[in-house]
Amino acid sequence: MMAEQNITIMLVDDHAMIREGYRSLLKKQSRLEVIAEAADGAQAYLQFKQYQPDLVIMDLSLPGQGGLETITRIKQHNPKVRILVFTMHQNPIFALQALRAGALGYVTKSSTADVLLKAIFEVYANHRILSPDIAQALALEKSGHECIALESLTTREFEILRMLAESHSKEEIALTLNISPKTVSNCHYLIKGKLNVSSDIELIHLAIRMHVINLFDLP
Numbered sequence: 001m002m003a004e005q006n007i008t009i010m011l012v013d014d015h016a017m018i019r020e021g022y023r024s025l026l027k028k029q030s031r032l033e034v035i036a037e038a039a040d041g042a043q044a045y046l047q048f049k050q051y052q053p054d055l056v057i058m059d060l061s062l063p064g065q066g067g068l069e070t071i072t073r074i075k076q077h078n079p080k081v082r083i084l085v086f087t088m089h090q091n092p093i094f095a096l097q098a099l100r101a102g103a104l105g106y107v108t109k110s111s112t113a114d115v116l117l118k119a120i121f122e123v124y125a126n127h128r129i130l131s132p133d134i135a136q137a138l139a140l141e142k143s144g145h146e147c148i149a150l151e152s153l154t155t156r157e158f159e160i161l162r163m164l165a166e167s168h169s170k171e172e173i174a175l176t177l178n179i180s181p182k183t184v185s186n187c188h189y190l191i192k193g194k195l196n197v198s199s200d201i202e203l204i205h206l207a208i209r210m211h212v213i214n215l216f217d218l219p
Helices: 016-027 041-051 067-077 092-101 113-124 132-140 145-152 155-165 170-177 181-195 200-209
Strands: 007-012 032-038 055-058 082-087 105-108
Touching: 007 016, 007 041, 007 113, 016 032, 016 113, 032 041, 041 055, 041 067, 055 067, 055 113, 067 082, 067 092, 067 155, 082 092, 082 113, 092 105, 092 132, 092 145, 092 155, 105 113, 105 132, 145 181, 155 170, 155 181, 155 200, 170 181, 181 200
Parallel strands: 007 032, 007 055, 055 082, 082 105
Antiparallel strands: none
16 A cells, blocks of 8 residues: 655745754654755745745735735746645635635634644645634625625735835836836726725724724834
């Protein structure tokens, strides 16, 4: 009888101590092998192309190019890769956007180690999985017009909304996402239309109210 194949993993988190904690946990599992690490989205994309891991475990809060954009780019490079989001964001909107971008699993950092390990094997088996708190939040999510409007945003629009609300300039956003400032301006216009807001102040207020950004993260 042949032994089961090892699962190669890349860890993506901007905190070195957190990556060390992941690595220590995964090292105790006989089939899990961490072969690459990255501290931001751009590095994650380059490391993924070099090492081609079976599975990527990544946070969404990354410096520069955010996690949603990184998921999109990695999936465009290799549509077969499995991606598991492991993040502090407990807003179900983030989970929906991550799944839309191409992630198969979404686990919050408040989950136990057993939940994370189960999710790794489920995602590797190409099964979609959510941690219990997110699954419950999605089930209880109110169908208010603001929730529906946020869900209508594309992954690119959601990422631009997040960056605009964090007071990044259109030029900074264009450079980070590798798109033109005109594309950012067009998306900005579409976002305001979809969310039914008329000014950037209203946009920021909505982003804070809907927990797209944290008030304490603002400059």
